[in-house]
Amino acid sequence: MTSRTTVERTSDRELVTTRSFDGPARIVFEAWTRPELIMRWWAPKSFGMTFLSCETDARTGGSYRFVFGHPASEQPMAFFGRYIEVTPPSRLVWTNDEGEDGAVTTVTFEEDDGKTRVVVHDLYPSKEALDSAMASGSTGAWPEQFEALDDLLTALGASA
Amino acid sequence: MPTRLDATFAALSDATRRGVLERLGRSDASITELADTFHMTLTGMKKHVGVLEQAGLVTTRKVGRVRTCRLGLRRLEEEAAWIEGQRRLWEARFDALDEVVEDLKRKETVDD
Numbered sequence: 001m002t003s004r005t006t007v008e009r010t011s012d013r014e015l016v017t018t019r020s021f022d023g024p025a026r027i028v029f030e031a032w033t034r035p036e037l038i039m040r041w042w043a044p045k046s047f048g049m050t051f052l053s054c055e056t057d058a059r060t061g062g063s064y065r066f067v068f069g070h071p072a073s074e075q076p077m078a079f080f081g082r083y084i085e086v087t088p089p090s091r092l093v094w095t096n097d098e099g100e101d102g103a104v105t106t107v108t109f110e111e112d113d114g115k116t117r118v119v120v121h122d123l124y125p126s127k128e129a130l131d132s133a134m135a136s137g138s139t140g141a142w143p144e145q146f147e148a149l150d151d152l153l154t155a156l157g158a159s160a
Numbered sequence: 161m162p163t164r165l166d167a168t169f170a171a172l173s174d175a176t177r178r179g180v181l182e183r184l185g186r187s188d189a190s191i192t193e194l195a196d197t198f199h200m201t202l203t204g205m206k207k208h209v210g211v212l213e214q215a216g217l218v219t220t221r222k223v224g225r226v227r228t229c230r231l232g233l234r235r236l237e238e239e240a241a242w243i244e245g246q247r248r249l250w251e252a253r254f255d256a257l258d259e260v261v262e263d264l265k266r267k268e269t270v271d272d
Contacts, residue, residue, distance in 0.1 A: 005254055007247040009239070017246070019254045023261040027268075031260045040260050044252035120250075134242045 012127035029089035101129035171215035
């Protein structure tokens with residue numbers, strides 16, 4: 001299967017991730033907001049992550065807290081923030097408050113002919129904030145990803 | 161605001177600058193050496209190197225009176241690799257989300 005997920009740095013401080021799903025926006029939106037559904041997909045097993053807990057109060061002004069475990073880390077990792085906007089089934093906006101200079105994440109759900117196009121915008125407060133997220137890998141770069149990164153660097157090095 | 165990629169493409173749009181990158185791919189060189197190689201004035205070569213530096217393609221270091229240029233591709237590679245890491249993470253998530261969406265659709269059909 002060809003990859004349908006695209007990730008692009010669209011400006012100095014924004015990252016945009018896109019993918020389409022075979023279902024109506026109402027259903028996809030639900031899967032992004034109900035904890036028992038989020039727990040089934042947000043922390044991929046292939047990345048060695050395990051969900052320890054997931055709490056969402058998916059209302060404008062509500063908060064969320066995701067806690068993961070990973071074999072490479074003794075401490076569980078918590079990701080949390082608050083919902084700035086919750087507009088079912090088309091728009092979700094939340095803050096990422098676990099570190100300084102966290103991005104504001106906006107997710108839009110556009111339904112067309114029974115399919116839903118999901119666009120995730122991560123807007124960082126500054127170019128430096130996104131650059132340092134990249135340098136530290138703090139936006140979800142897990143050990144496996146670093147291996148993938150090494151592979152890619154080698155490939156790029158070989159072709160340069 | 162131009163993206164970094166725009167800056168990169170702009171830098172690569174010029175034949176001399178592409179030649180400079182090719183030359184630096186073989187070994188580091190001073191601005192004087194580059195100017196000689198490409199039959200240009202020092203000022204002209206400094207401008208080209210400045211554009212390449214802006215795009216993160218070349219880094220320069222001044223030792224005494226000599227400014228040495230070298231390929232600075234590393235940063236771009238790191239960014240590309242990080243973005244690829246992100247893409248893999250989201251792809252893994254979204255494959256699992258596909259299943260959740262399928263389940264919810266099936267449930268709705270049964271409930272109807």
